[in-house]
Amino acid sequence: MRFSLKKSPSHFSILPEIIAILLAFFIGALILLFSGYSPLVAFSALFRGAFGSRNAWGQTLTQATPILFTALAFLLTFRAGIFNIGVEGQFLMGAMASALAGIYFSGLPAPLHIALSLFLGGAMGALWGLIPALLKVYLGAHEVITTMMMSYIASYLTSYMVNYPFKAPGWVAQTEPVAKTALLPKILPPTQLSLSFIISLFLSLLVSFFLFHTYLGFQIRAVGLNPGVAENRGIEIKNRQILAFLLSGFIAGIGGGGEILGVHGRFVDGFSPGYGWDGIAVSLVGKLHPGGCVLASILFGMLRAGGMTMTRVTKVPLDLSLIIQSLVIILVSAPYFIKVVILRKKDF
Amino acid sequence: MEIGTLFNLSILQATIRMATPLTFAALGGMFCERAGVINIGLEGIMLNSAFWAVFAAYFSGSSGVGFLAGVLSGMALGAVLAIFTVKYYADQIVIGTGINIFGLGFSAFMCQKIWGSRGASGAVAGLPSLSIPLLNKIPYLGPLLNNHSILVYLSFLAFIFSHYLLFHTPWGLRLRAVGENPQSADTAGINVHLYKIVFVILGSTLAGLGGVFLSLAHLNFFAWGMTNGRGFIALAAMIFGKWTPVGCFLASLLFGFADALQMRIQTLGILPPQIILLLPYLITILVLAGLVGRATPPSDYKPYIKK
Numbered sequence: 069m070r071f072s073l074k075k076s077p078s079h080f081s082i083l084p085e086i087i088a089i090l091l092a093f094f095i096g097a098l099i100l101l102f103s104g105y106s107p108l109v110a111f112s113a114l115f116r117g118a119f120g121s122r123n124a125w126g127q128t129l130t131q132a133t134p135i136l137f138t139a140l141a142f143l144l145t146f147r148a149g150i151f152n153i154g155v156e157g158q159f160l161m162g163a164m165a166s167a168l169a170g171i172y173f174s175g176l177p178a179p180l181h182i183a184l185s186l187f188l189g190g191a192m193g194a195l196w197g198l199i200p201a202l203l204k205v206y207l208g209a210h211e212v213i214t215t216m217m218m219s220y221i222a223s224y225l226t227s228y229m230v231n232y233p234f235k236a237p238g239w240v241a242q243t244e245p246v247a248k249t250a251l252l253p254k255i256l257p258p259t260q261l262s263l264s265f266i267i268s269l270f271l272s273l274l275v276s277f278f279l280f281h282t283y284l285g286f287q288i289r290a291v292g293l294n295p296g297v298a299e300n301r302g303i304e305i306k307n308r309q310i311l312a313f314l315l316s317g318f319i320a321g322i323g324g325g326g327e328i329l330g331v332h333g334r335f336v337d338g339f340s341p342g343y344g345w346d347g348i349a350v351s352l353v354g355k356l357h358p359g360g361c362v363l364a365s366i367l368f369g370m371l372r373a374g375g376m377t378m379t380r381v382t383k384v385p386l387d388l389s390l391i392i393q394s395l396v397i398i399l400v401s402a403p404y405f406i407k408v409v410i411l412r413k414k415d416f
Numbered sequence: 417m418e419i420g421t422l423f424n425l426s427i428l429q430a431t432i433r434m435a436t437p438l439t440f441a442a443l444g445g446m447f448c449e450r451a452g453v454i455n456i457g458l459e460g461i462m463l464n465s466a467f468w469a470v471f472a473a474y475f476s477g478s479s480g481v482g483f484l485a486g487v488l489s490g491m492a493l494g495a496v497l498a499i500f501t502v503k504y505y506a507d508q509i510v511i512g513t514g515i516n517i518f519g520l521g522f523s524a525f526m527c528q529k530i531w532g533s534r535g536a537s538g539a540v541a542g543l544p545s546l547s548i549p550l551l552n553k554i555p556y557l558g559p560l561l562n563n564h565s566i567l568v569y570l571s572f573l574a575f576i577f578s579h580y581l582l583f584h585t586p587w588g589l590r591l592r593a594v595g596e597n598p599q600s601a602d603t604a605g606i607n608v609h610l611y612k613i614v615f616v617i618l619g620s621t622l623a624g625l626g627g628v629f630l631s632l633a634h635l636n637f638f639a640w641g642m643t644n645g646r647g648f649i650a651l652a653a654m655i656f657g658k659w660t661p662v663g664c665f666l667a668s669l670l671f672g673f674a675d676a677l678q679m680r681i682q683t684l685g686i687l688p689p690q691i692i693l694l695l696p697y698l699i700t701i702l703v704l705a706g707l708v709g710r711a712t713p714p715s716d717y718k719p720y721i722k723k
Contacts, residue, residue, distance in 0.1 A: 099522075103529050151509055153456075199701075209704040210713070212456065212509060213655060216648055217697040217704075224694035232688055345517065352510055385528040390521025397514035398496070402506035 082360075084406040085353060089367065091410070092395035096388060110384045117377020118370035124377070126259025130331065132369025133261075134159070134340070136268040137323025138347025139354060139361040140275050141193075141316040146356055147279060148312035149292035154200060154215025155320045156344025157222030158193040162321025164226045165192035167328045167335035168234070170246025181249040186267075186325045193321020194314045196222060201313035205306045219344065230337045241337035252330035262330030264323075269362065271319060276358040288312050320344065341372075349397040368393065427676050428560055432568060433634065434679075435672025437462065437643075439571045440626035441650030442657065442664040443578045444490075447619030449659055450582065451612045452595045452715035453501055456512025457493065458623045459647025460519025465489045465627030467523035470638040471530070473540040482632055483543060490624020491617055493519075498616035502609055505719040516647070524640055537638035543567055543628075565633035567625065574622060579661040591615055595715040608720050623647070645697075649675075652700040659714050671696060 097107035118128045138155045145152035166189030173181060200214040227241070236244045252262040279285040290298040291308045299305055323343070332339055350368050354360030375389035399406065407413045441458045448455035455461075468489040473482025493515055500506040528534040543566050551562045582588040593601040594611045602608050626646070631638050653671050657663025678692045 099525075103526070153509065153513065203701070203705050207705050209701075210655070212454070213648075213651060214701055214704055217652070217701050220645055220648070220697040221694045221701070224690040224697075228688055228690035228694075231690065345513065348510075348513055349517075352507075385525045385534060387521040387525035387528065387534065390517055391525060394514045394516075394518035394521055397517065398500065398506075398511055401510035401514070402500045402504045405500060405504040405506065408504070 082355070084403040084411075085355065085400055087406050087410055088399035088403075089353075089396055091399050091406075092392050095395050096392040099391060100384065100388065105382065105384050110378055110382050110388070113381045113384075114371075114374035114378040114389075116374070117381075118374030122256070123259050124373065126256045126261045127373035127376075128366065128369045129256075129265055130260045130262075130369070131372040132365040133265045133268050133330075134323050134327045134343040135346045135350050135368050136272065136361060136365035137326065138320055138344045139350035139365055140268075140271055140347075140358060141320035141323070142348050142351040143354075143356055143358065143361060144275060144279075144288075144319065145197075145312045145316040146351065147292045148288045148309050149295060150204070150309055150312060151212045152197065152200070152215050152313065152316050153212055153348055154197075154217075154219040154222075154344070155316070155347050156340065156342065157215070157219035158196045158317040158320035159324040159327075159344045159347075160219075160222045160226050160340060161196040161324070162189035162193035162317075163324030163328045163340070164229060164335055165189045165321065166325030167243050167246060170250030170329055171244050171334075173250075174247055176249055178249040178251075181247065182252060182329060185246070185250050185329060186322050189325025189328075190318040190321040193319070193324065194317040197313040197317025197320070198310070201310045205309055226335070227337050230335055234335075236334070243335045245334045246329060250329055251333060252326065254330075260331045262326070264326030264330035267326060268323070271322075272358040272362050275319070279358075284308075284311070320347075346393070349393060349400075353396060353400045367396075425559060427673075427680055429564075430676035430679065431669065431673040432560070432564060433672075434675040435668045436565075436568050436571045437626035437629045437634070437646050438650045438653050438668035438671055438675075439575060439665055440629065441623040441647055442653040442668050443574055443661060444619040444622030444624075444626070445651055445654040446657075446659050446661065446664050447578070447591075447615045447622065448497075449654065450591050450595045450714050451615040451619070452598065452717060452720070453497065453612060453616050454508050454512070454713075454717050455497065455616070455619060455623070456509050456651070457497055457515030457519075457620075457647075458512075458626075458650055459643050459645065460512075460516035461490055461493045461620050461623045462627035462630070462643045462647050463519040463523055463641065464493055465624030466631035466642055467526060467537075467627075467638050469628040470537050470540050470631045471526065473632060474530075474538055477541075479541050479543045479632055482540065483628055486624050486628035486632070487621055490621040490627070493624075494617035494620025495613075497620060498613040501719065502612045502616070505721065508717060520641060523638065527638060527640065535640050539637045540632070542636040543632045565629065567629045567633050570625065571629075574625070575661055575665045578664075582661060592714070598720040602720075602722065609722070612720070623650070626650070649696055649700070652703070655713075656700075656703050674699065 100107040141155045166185045169185040169188045200211050203209040203214050204211045231241045234243045254262050287303045288308050291305050295305050346368050350364040354364035371389040375386050378384055379386040445455050445458055465486040469482040469486035472485030473479050500511050501508045524534040531537045545563050546566050547563050552558045590606045594608050598608045649671050653667035654664050657667040674696045681692050682689050
């Protein structure tokens with residue numbers, strides 16, 4: 069059997085993706101029409117809120133940042149043939165570790181404090197990813213179920229931590245603020261956009277380089293594409309899958325940390341509206357390529373940031389953004405559907 | 417604290433109630449997997465059915481109409497899952513994730529639009545409870561099994577029906593063949609795609625009934641995200657039950673008991689609620705790691721491409 073891995077998908081066309089996104093907005097418009105809203109008014113408010121001004125851009129990119137981290141995390145495991153749908157859990161655990169490091173370490177110079185806090189966030193995320201990795205590799209437990217369960221555990225565990233042992237005085241379930249030396253600099257004041265965004269872009273490049281230009285990355289992709297052939301070629305499948313899980317958890321954890329140190333300044337209960345789940349979708353919409361993930365995360369950031377403006381201005385429920393997201397996910401994952409039904413192609 | 421305050425008749429009754437949505441959804445998930453499709457979207461399907469059941473009951477004034485709406489909603493989302501994954505080879509887990517997000521977003525959107533709050537709908541009349549005169553005469557078992565919602569008994573029937581269908585009818589035999597070895601099933605003249613589509617829709621409809629139970633029997637209104645992870649717990653129950661109806665039913669009772677216990681401990685205030693709430697998930701991981709370590713699904717979840 070020939071063993072070849074192309075550097076990019078053989079027919080790199082984004083036409084089906086674009087059609088899927090347009091179709092999702094179209095169905096969203098129909099839902100708006102049927103429930104008595106004007107799609108034109110709602111969507112124009114959404115786009116204005118997402119791209120209409122410097123601040124709007126700042127909000128969109130702020131929302132895109134955590135999603136880009138989680139998308140890269142999901143991407144890494146997916147390339148190794150693993151469905152790590154527990155990115156949300158790794159993200160939350162990383163956020164908690166970074167928050168605690170930001171609060172309890174003191175006397176460090178700012179760059180060091182930030183780096184240490186982010187690193188601990190990444191390490192915690194990696195640890196959270198290691199558990200399902202070991203369960204899969206050594207006990208054969210299906211990672212879809214275990215990572216999902218780990219996500220729920222992380223969500224309740226972090227909620228417990230900010231409600232009991234690490235709760236700051238007051239009504240809100242949140243930790244104390246992190247030290248000033250642990251805060252990531254804002255890069256587009258007055259918006260919340262922080263250095264975390266730059267880190268996420270840098271990580272996209274790094275992941276791309278790792279997957280497509282290093283031997284280890286090649287091995288990970290080989291395991292994902294055809295474990296049988298990879299094994300014949302002497303690649304240690306188990307090791308590579310564990311490595312993918314660790315890297316994935318690490319990236320998700322940094323993402324969580326970046327969100328705490330860059331935006332909230334402390335761990336607030338329920339601060340993630342499901343960034344980990346968004347990441348799965350963004351990864352797929354981005355055709356499982358880091359570059360595609362950057363673009364797709366901006367699309368999802370737009371839906372979140374613009375959605376808030378839309379709700380404020382037009383009273384259309386914010387959940388419209390969720391509906392459109394889900395439609396994008398469903399339609400993008402069915403390129404054959406788009407090709408056959410919409411583009412009328414016979415062969416696929 | 418006395419153990420008697422934790423374990424008494426009422427917690428066993430609660431177990432039966434809390435097992436009902438899990439039984440429906442686990443059986444539903446099982447039919448999908450037997451057809452070779454993993455149904456991650458159980459949660460969203462349940463939530464959507466819960467919403468539509470309340471929607472229809474609210475505007476028609478009849479819980480029967482609500483029940484029908486819940487069934488139809490389950491069928492509709494099942495059809496989406498079936499057609500996209502079977503006919504257009506879309507990834508099952510991705511479509512399932514999409515369905516979950518859709519269920520959450522759509523139900524909240526509509527709830528906000530109709531009742532002005534995305535948190536909860538208006539109240540509706542629930543489905544009736546069933547009182548079986550003869551059952552009352554039996555000590556212990558009578559009070560335990562009697563006077564539940566009609567859906568509780570329907571879940572028992574669904575369990576028996578599923579077992580009979582899967583293991584004692586030609587359709588069940590063919591379904592198992594389709595999941596385990598689509599190639600040979602095709603060679604034997606079975607319409608593989610049709611079987612997959614029909615049983616994914618059937619399974620999703622069952623899951624929808626689980627949602628209807630939550631909104632028309634457990635509570636008599638729709639609440640935001642009211643499935644609260646039960647679709648995922650049902651998946652775990654299905655795996656724990658090794659993809660058989662008997663197993664699904666027993667595992668659902670076990671997890672239903674955990675749920676009932678969790679609610680009881682919460683009212684007693686012995687432990688922080690978050691710790692209790694994460695226990696079912698922790699148990700599921702332990703179960704997956706230990707008791708059913710090498711759980712082998714009845715299919716490889718690959719789409720069947722007809723040559």
